Amino acid sequence: MLIQILLILFFLLAIIKVIRRYQGGDLTRRAAFIWILFWVLAGVVVALPDSTFYLAHMLGVGRGADAIVYIALAGLFFLVFRLMVRVERLTKDITRFVRHEALAEAEKKITEQK
Amino acid sequence: MDTPKANADIFIVIPAYNEAERIGRVIRGLFEHGWKKIIVVDDGSSDATMMVAREAGALVIRHGSNRGQGASLQTGTELARNLGADVIIHFDGDGQFNASDIAGAVAKLKTEQLDVVLGSRFLDGRSRIPWLKRTILLPVARWINYALTGLKLSDVHNGFRVLSRRASTRICINQDRMAHNTEIPAQIKKYHLAWAEYPVEVIYFEPGQGVAGGLTILWDLFLGTFR
Ligand SMILES: Nc1nc2c(ncn2[C@@H]2O[C@H](COP(=O)(O)OP(=O)(O)O)[C@@H](O)[C@H]2O)c(=O)[nH]1
Ligand SMILES: [Mg+2]
Numbered sequence: 001m002l003i004q005i006l007l008i009l010f011f012l013l014a015i016i017k018v019i020r021r022y023q024g025g026d027l028t029r030r031a032a033f034i035w036i037l038f039w040v041l042a043g044v045v046v047a048l049p050d051s052t053f054y055l056a057h058m059l060g061v062g063r064g065a066d067a068i069v070y071i072a073l074a075g076l077f078f079l080v081f082r083l084m085v086r087v088e089r090l091t092k093d094i095t096r097f098v099r100h101e102a103l104a105e106a107e108k109k110i111t112e113q114k
Numbered sequence: 115m116d117t118p119k120a121n122a123d124i125f126i127v128i129p130a131y132n133e134a135e136r137i138g139r140v141i142r143g144l145f146e147h148g149w150k151k152i153i154v155v156d157d158g159s160s161d162a163t164m165m166v167a168r169e170a171g172a173l174v175i176r177h178g179s180n181r182g183q184g185a186s187l188q189t190g191t192e193l194a195r196n197l198g199a200d201v202i203i204h205f206d207g208d209g210q211f212n213a214s215d216i217a218g219a220v221a222k223l224k225t226e227q228l229d230v231v232l233g234s235r236f237l238d239g240r241s242r243i244p245w246l247k248r249t250i251l252l253p254v255a256r257w258i259n260y261a262l263t264g265l266k267l268s269d270v271h272n273g274f275r276v277l278s279r280r281a282s283t284r285i286c287i288n289q290d291r292m293a294h295n296t297e298i299p300a301q302i303k304k305y306h307l308a309w310a311e312y313p314v315e316v317i318y319f320e321p322g323q324g325v326a327g328g329l330t331i332l333w334d335l336f337l338g339t340f341r
């Protein structure tokens with residue numbers, strides 16, 4: 001089916017991108033490994049939809065498609081959550097930076113006036 | 115009480131975001147009450163807050179981008195300390211506080227040798243608190259605050275604070291937005307700082323933060339636990 005080919009191409013692109021980001025130093029080795037594993041598994045599921053049956057059976061879910069949806073949802077929740085925590089950390093970093101600048105500026109001005 | 119003599123090392127820190135309309139009057143009020151060291155933290159305002167505050171005679175420190183009230187208080191407190199402050203007062207820039215409350219609060223800090231004095235609008239009858247705030251929002255906030263910090267306050271969302279120098283070095287505000295109102299009591303408890311509440315007047319001319327603001331605070335506190 002066309003959709004399978006398109007999806008697998010997309011996954012391949014994603015894997016290339018992961019490798020590039022790993023080489024560029026944006027991803028740790030562990031993160032890169034997990035992402036590649038993720039996309040490969042996604043490719044397997046798309047290429048061999050029946051493979052999900054075993055997964056569903058293992059998890060005690062009726063249909064393979066259902067199992068994928070459940071796992072995808074949980075994964076998304078986890079990702080979004082991690083993203084939010086990371087944004088929060090980034091925000092705090094910006095604050096530290098802005099504060100540092102502001103204090104330096106103000107103190108410079110004060111010593112100039114003296 | 116309105117003409118404190120030895121107040122050269124007492125600093126007032128005012129967080130201000132787009133307060134050009136009101137900050138000038140607040141600063142002049144403080145000068146009239148004898149307070150001379152006034153730091154305004156202009157939190158990346160897009161209006162003339164900085165100019166107005168400077169013209170009124172305050173020392174202005176400016177954040178390059180809006181970081182929130184908690185972040186601004188921390189910045190202003192650090193500047194005050196670097197300038198040799200012995201006592202640091204947090205004071206709102208929107209004209210809701212009464213400058214004549216400061217002298218008494220500072221006196222309380224000194225005579226009772228406290229680390230922190232927290233303003234409360236519930237200890238006398240001066241503040242005309244809007245109905246929704248008085249009967250629902252603040253009681254709920256008070257309860258949550260007690261559960262989270264273990265400090266029993268009559269007023270948990272009050273920007274009027276007096277800090278000793280010692281307290282200002284212990285307390286470090288990490289909550290950039292409004293959740294510092296919970297963070298500060300938590301740190302007072304954690305570092306065993308000596309504290310008391312003091313009656314202050316809060317004048318209302320606009321609703322301020324509502325339910326949505328309260329939920330944002332809870333969310334910030336929740337995220338804060340993952341730092
Ligand atoms: N620095 C800074 N100050 C703020 C911000 N939002 C409000 N403020 C200031 O905090 C003070 C009190 O703000 P307000 O919104 O009235 O809060 P409330 O009175 O505690 O409900 C005023 O001086 C405002 O200018 C902000 O994002 N950054
Ligand atoms: Mg206000």
